[in-house]
Amino acid sequence: MLEMGKAREPNFLVLFFFGLILGFGISSEGSQIRHYKWEVEYMFWAPDCNENIVMGINGQFPGPTIRANAGDTVVVELTNKLHTEGVVIHWHGILQRGTPWADGTASISQCAINPGETFFYNFTVDNPGTFFYHGHLGMQRSAGLYGSLIVDPPQGKKEPFHYDGEINLLLSDWWHQSIHKQEVGLSSKPIRWIGEPQTILLNGRGQFDCSIAAKYDSNLEPCKLKGSEPCAPYIFHVSPKKTYRIRIASTTALAALNFAIGNHQLLVVEADGNYVQPFYTSDIDIYSGESYSVLITTDQNPSENYWVSVGTRARHPNTPPGLTLLNYLPNSVSKLPTSPPPETPAWDDFDRSKNFTYRITAAMGSPKPPVKFNRRIFLLNTQNVINGYVKWAINDVSLALPPTPYLGAMKYNLLHAFDQNPPPEVFPEDYDIDTPPTNEKTRIGNGVYQFKIGEVVDVILQNANMMKENLSETHPWHLHGHDFWVLGYGDGKFSAEEESSLNLKNPPLRNTVVIFPYGWTAIRFVADNPGVWAFHCHIEPHLHMGMGVVFAEGVDKVGRIPTKALACGVTAKSLINNPKNP
């Protein structure tokens, strides 16, 4: 029988039948099928030592780690055990070539899976890298529906850098208020903003009301932890004189984080599943939706342990840093470092943040962008008030997803499923990004930006002042179904003069990119992946308030979409198979 949550060796007879049932063949030579059987449910858990409910998978929080080799097929047989909510899971950073229906975006790639139903996610993992997965319906990611997805190079191939050991770190932020209360607050008049998170979680573990670093600060309450509690820190155990790869991914709902290890330099080698030109840094900023790999060398005094500190930046902080220890074996973990945890750089030192972000370039030999674009769209993000509700809008359209998923609606030409007028590709040239928006034309919408297959698309993301005077926030934008080249960033409004400053030489390939306050970010991608793809701010409440757009390309080239992605239940299946006589 299948073992819950674990990858198993392929059994060819079973695979053959799976192939028949699911319409996929036995993997080509060397690659494997990684089969997981998951149940999603709410469960009592104390991620930060305070009991609450979290969305767990197979009784675990965070969910089980998926580990595969590039070229493998991942099959996740997902059963929704929630009592009254649908669910979907998005495989963040996986391109879903040929399987756009497996992207796990409710209302875009599939119907939400109803309670009691099982959906088969079946996709290939193309590229090695550090990825993760998470819920993509309402604010279920904030409820704890996430886990790691690590792709190793194809079997027999090596990473382009050496390391002796690996540590995997999934970062998240945690609120004590339920997501239901948060969602209602965001859609109330007046808005009840969710505020800053109570706790930063490292691999689902944090400490509220106490600190493991209380010994340096008499205002802090020391934690009394045995080590076996769900909120006890996840310790990084290392041996001296070795090199470790630390994989760091952020699935935060809101927080922009900064990661540092006392006394240790970080060599950045990977970002969002792409190799970067290695560079040393004392700390990294990591925004929601991003991932990095850093190498560290354990060359410090071997009789000490060192702090791992994850603090918040970019927003006025109200959350203590998440902490754990880099434990040099065989030292006891109870031996605390001689000095306090590294201090997180000032939250509003945006020059420092830009300095870090601008240093990221593609590793030598990485694919280069096409030198010319076919189409360039400008996306201005503004915070707005629509009928008294606070929303976010892109070019004056605040995204409200339709009940019918776009992918099926577009494939079958169901024109009434969503607004057939494409949203605006530009914003008024004289728009003043330094003052609060006027809101005259802002509306709710669900139109789609449609690209020709193979089109080279530039997107210029333009930030602006929000409703409050003198305030513009940082937003990490995530694109589904593609990696894009980050051609450049700048302050103020993008103008034609910036063209020559764009980097076509070694721009990093990523799936998430940040847009700084009052600034712009330019990206380029090739619309060569038939499907319908979300492009949105990865801050969960911001997407919930409309901060996203929908891209589509070559939907006529999409193969058979599984019935369950188009509609639900047995009635849907029989109506689809035999519409006249179900």
Ligand SMILES: O=C1O[C@H]([C@@H](O)CO)C(O)=C1O
């Ligand atoms: O979208 C947001 O809303 C709040 C605030 O602007 C309204 O209360 C905030 O900080 C956001 O990022």
